[in-house]
Amino acid sequence: MAIRLWVDNRHCSAPVSSLSLNDFILSYLMMNDKKNPLELFEQEAPEVSxxxxxxxEALKNTTGLDAKTKQxxxxxxxxxxxxxxxxxxxxxxxxxxxxxxxxxxxxILITLTVNGLSGVAACLPVALNVYDEAGN
Known part of the structure; x- marks a missing residue:
């Protein structure tokens, strides 16, 4: 049995025993990020970037919310x-x-009230994995 996904109009698969769906998505993102997307944006459209x-920067400098709340x-x-x-x-x-x-x-759970399960199903596993793996 394999995990099969359509990502960026391409079919991707991996054996279930070797990767969880979360690990598969993360590895796909990292494998296909040969260049940071923001660096590519800066290179291709410097004026817009x-x-x-x-x-x-202007949004970061607003004072109504602290930086953590904004994130x-x-x-x-x-x-x-x-x-x-x-x-x-x-x-x-x-x-x-x-x-x-x-x-x-x-x-992420609060989004259930506006979006149903789709955002939670897609993003909660990734978010918690990133949080657990990120340094302090």
Missing amino acids: NAFNQLI LIYIGIKAVLGDVRAIYYHVAMAKQLGATRKEIRDT
Whole structure:
């Protein structure tokens, strides 16, 4: 038996005994990330990338929410969208800012009320794996 997924219009499979679905998704993301997507964005569209970075900096500098809360909100939004890649990167950032495993978990679980199970099923395993594997 193998895990089979369609990712980026390609069929991918791996023996179930060798990888969990979560590990398969993470290994696929890492294998196909020959270049950091933001670095590629900067290289291919430097003017747009610069404007985007200025927007991000302006949002970071708002004072209504602390940085950890902003990351948790972003993780929730990305979970609703099923954006596993963003979850992968932003959970580590949230942990660096002091987010607990339970905060990460609950941020994704709260999306059940707006998106049903799809975001939780896609993103919770990745988020918890990243949190557990990320350094302090």
